[in-house]
Amino acid sequence: RRRAEEEFESDELPLEQQWDKLETLRRHLSRAEQAENTCSWTVVCDQRLFLAQFFSCADREQGGQSRPATEARACLAEVYLQLGDLQAARQQADQCLQQAEGEGWVDSSGRPLRLRALRALSSVYSRLADAPLEAEDHSEALRLLHRGHSIATEAEDKKLEFDTLLRLGLPIRAQEDHDTLFNTCMQICVSLHDAEGLGKSYKAMSKSIESEGNTQETLECLEKLVDICRDNGLKRNLADAFLCLGNTYFTMREYSRASEFFLQGYGVSCELGDVALLQKAQ
Template sequence: MSALPVQVLKKLSATLQQANLISSALGSEINRLRLINDKNAKDYLHIDIKEFSKREAAVYRSSHKQNISIEMLQEGYHKSFSEIFNLIEKRKCLREAGGPGSDIWLETPLEEQHDKLDQLQYFLTRAEAAQRTGRYEEVYRNQLSLAQFFKNSGDGWLSDHFFECCFNSAKHIKLDGGKKEAESHANLGLVREKHGQLEKAAEHYETFHHLTVGRIWKDETGRTQHTVACENLWRIYTLLADKMLENKEHKQAIRSLIKAFEMAKEGGDNKIKGESAYRLGLAYLSTGNPQSAISGSRPLRRLIEQDQVVPKEEDGAQKCCLPPLRRRAREKREQQRNSNNMRRGGNHHDVTLSTTPDFKQLDAVQQQAISLGEEVVVPSEEELQLTAAEKTMMDINT
């Protein structure tokens, strides 16, 4: 290399220095780019982790009630949020009022039952959206879904609340002929009956019956709504009559039982017709008037004679048998005879024992007396003054 000219050596040395500078510059740039890329990657990773942590923190830090509340408010469902909040607070107040050891204290608070909160959010937000556009049938369906859900889950206080909401929404539905309104009256009648409010339940059932007359609407079991209305009224009138009999209000009880019998006939169920007729006969008997008791049992006797009602011991229908009623009526007549309320003679009588529904049920002495026209029952003043209920029963029998 020493043999090379000086000028060549200088040029070669300058070239090598330039190459080294270029190499070092390229290396620095590569290292700088690598650092930038590493920094960006770390920044991106830091950003992703930071955003993910924020979402997760919001979910896990807050309760389920708070999360669905925020979601409903963000989506604009303020009414749904208010209803859920009010339901939770109302139950919380009742729970605190009941105190430890009460039934309501032992139940799980609503805000801790996530599946029920989800159901509330789902159906309430849809009902609210439908209400904004005036689609009240959709509002009714969503509220009814909630009522049925909570009824099946055993949360009666929530099902009662949403049956009330259905009743209010049904008033705005005008294009279905009153079907939704009729259903809402029936459901609200069941709610009132469950809480022992029999008079209010009767009012709802009567409206339900009125709206279903002449309609062919059917429920989910295939029965007509009118038949269901008749059975509901028969049941509630019977319950009212039982309450009246406990209070010794015999005339009012008979009137209520006559209405129950009318509903049983209209509904067409022979079993409840037989039970209704039997109860009516017992109610007449409780007034101390055996003749009216036997007269009141005529509809039941006709059902038995036509084999439409067959008394069975296993289902309690043995109450429909007439002999116990006739036996008690005969005991009443014996008491009347002992009280000198009978006299003999065939020419001065108003009512005879021949009016007894079944002649064979009388004892031999009475049969012979009737055949000879010798034994006559003299009606008392109370028997001569038939009540309005008894006259109505006579019309039913004819």
């Protein structure tokens, strides 16, 4: 990256006369285009990230604190998120937030840069929780998820707030007030007219209730999920809901009822032509 910045440092000549610069730009744009044609999306991101880092001037002494450079940091944070480099994404989002704080700056689309940085940071903390969750370090995972939710609330993004709340409610069941969490999730979905999100809330709640051994309430949640999916034409979610009901009845040793729901799930999967769902139903 430093080499690239040095390569482009000179402004003595007009751009059309800086052949080395033009050739380097052409090379990276061509690589990105070739990668896009072969669906090599990581390579596409890498090549565009190279160009974004150059054009942003975010790390340069002159102009590095300007509004365009601050917007560039927001872009870099989002690209690093796509690439899975969470530490780099957090660094860029933090710097973007620091530079945008109190300035009232908006990006080229009219979105406040401060809120854009907060959205990126919330996503970073939520994804950073994946590793401790996998290692069953619930204390660290909970800290990161709470941080992500707090930032999402500050970012004034209801959809992001819903996503972080749902994650808080799923993996660490014994340590959270799930009724409050899931009810808040549902209220957000109703306000956003988000039927799919509402279904996710009921599915998450059913898992939480099932873990407590309350089978009847689990069934009620799943039946509500079926109604939501059916009423809103969410066929893929409907098939999954039928299979969840089938599994619950199967654990209750009510095999006839389980078979009934498995068959319904299989039927919807056939309509969709979804191989993964078909295999699950089979």
